[in-house]
Amino acid sequence: MSSFWSMWIVVLTTISIVLITWLLFSNRKIKSTKANQTTGHVYDGIEEYDNPLPSWWFKMFVASIVFAIGYLIAYPGMGNFPGLLNWTSVGKWENEVQQAEQATESLYQDFMNKDIPALAQDKKAMRLGKRIFANNCAICHGVNAEGSYGFPNLSDHDWLYGGSPEQIRTSITNGRSGSMPAWGSMLGHDGLAAMTDYVVNLSKATTADDNPAAKQFAMMCSACHGADGSGNQMMGAANLRDNIWLYGGDAGRIKQSIAKGRNGQMPAHHDKLSEEKIYLLTAYVYQLSSAENTNKP
Numbered sequence: 001m002s003s004f005w006s007m008w009i010v011v012l013t014t015i016s017i018v019l020i021t022w023l024l025f026s027n028r029k030i031k032s033t034k035a036n037q038t039t040g041h042v043y044d045g046i047e048e049y050d051n052p053l054p055s056w057w058f059k060m061f062v063a064s065i066v067f068a069i070g071y072l073i074a075y076p077g078m079g080n081f082p083g084l085l086n087w088t089s090v091g092k093w094e095n096e097v098q099q100a101e102q103a104t105e106s107l108y109q110d111f112m113n114k115d116i117p118a119l120a121q122d123k124k125a126m127r128l129g130k131r132i133f134a135n136n137c138a139i140c141h142g143v144n145a146e147g148s149y150g151f152p153n154l155s156d157h158d159w160l161y162g163g164s165p166e167q168i169r170t171s172i173t174n175g176r177s178g179s180m181p182a183w184g185s186m187l188g189h190d191g192l193a194a195m196t197d198y199v200v201n202l203s204k205a206t207t208a209d210d211n212p213a214a215k216q217f218a219m220m221c222s223a224c225h226g227a228d229g230s231g232n233q234m235m236g237a238a239n240l241r242d243n244i245w246l247y248g249g250d251a252g253r254i255k256q257s258i259a260k261g262r263n264g265q266m267p268a269h270h271d272k273l274s275e276e277k278i279y280l281l282t283a284y285v286y287q288l289s290s291a292e293n294t295n296k297p
């Protein structure tokens with residue numbers, strides 16, 4: 001509230017105090033002036049006496065006026081208008097905000113002093129981490145980080161970019177950009193069918209080297225996915241042997257991944273979240289895939 005409105009309230013309050021004081025004293029009399037000590041009003045035979053105000057009542061009234069004046073001097077400020085005690089509601093609020101900020105700051109400082117695996121054991125930290133995750137990550141990765149089509153499950157042991165604290169932290173801080181090229185035109189219709197078959201079998205660990213696609217896989221795919229198809233975390237190239245699929249594991253979906261390519265984008269968060277929050281989230285994600293995690297869906 002601006003000081004104009006504070007002033008306005010001070011003036012209104014002062015005027016009311018003056019008026020009330022005047023009203024009180026102007027009506028005060030020590031003794032009745034009338035001879036029969038009545039006002040002359042009669043109603044149903046009841047007469048109204050013209051007695052002075054009871055003195056206890058009068059004194060209480062004076063006391064409350066004195067209190068009002070004192071209060072006005074001490075706390076005139078509804079908003080940012082300081083009184084004698086230099087108190088304002090705005091100042092009080094600012095004070096409280098500052099105290100709360102200091103408390104969270106020291107809380108986060110405590111978190112930063114622990115290493116990630118230790119922080120992942122801290123129940124209080126993990127509760128806070130779950131909230132930050134729900135607000136920033138759940139729209140893509142799901143409330144329990146279980147993932148969905150195109151968004152990786154963060155609570156399993158299958159990692160595109162690695163599940164070590166440093167790797168997780170890098171994923172969150174800088175984001176990730178998966179880049180699986182499209183092979184449809186290069187493989188041709190039959191080649192695509194054979195390659196799909198090969199990849200489907202890879203995940204079932206039934207691949208025979210005499211599959212005609214085996215040579216092509218070595219040429220076209222192994223640079224990223226590894227000679228045996230078990231993936232490469234440097235490039236985020238998915239493990240094709242574990243039967244965990246980001247884009248679906250039925251032949252049709254796999255065929256589409258190979259033919260059209262895939263481009264998963266994990267946005268960077270260094271400009272959205274503080275370093276401390278990212279640190280806490282790293283511990284949270286790390287703990288999700290650990291054996292102790294009880295939130296697992």
Ligand code: HEC
Nearest residue numbers: 136137140152159160161162168171177178236264265266
């Ligand atoms: C806009 C959607 C989106 C949001 C929001 C998002 N992510 Fe992601 N995230 C992705 C996608 C997509 C990938 C996979 C990228 C790829 O396919 O290469 C990913 C990958 C990751 C990975 C790497 C997973 C692996 O297997 O290596 C981690 C860790 C991760 N996200 C954590 C987070 C956290 C923590 C948050 C919240 C701060 C978050 N993400 C917010 C979409 C999102």
Ligand code: HEC
Nearest residue numbers: 178179180220221224236237238245246247257262263264
């Ligand atoms: C330049 C590196 C690169 C090459 C070469 C490459 N891939 Fe990929 N592949 C990737 C990356 C990176 C991803 C993950 C994409 C993402 O996260 O969005 C991927 C994803 C896939 C997927 C989807 C996996 C899933 O979990 O849904 C399949 C299937 C696949 N690749 C098969 C192949 C085959 C078959 C070849 C060879 C014809 C090949 N890739 C060549 C980088 C590559």
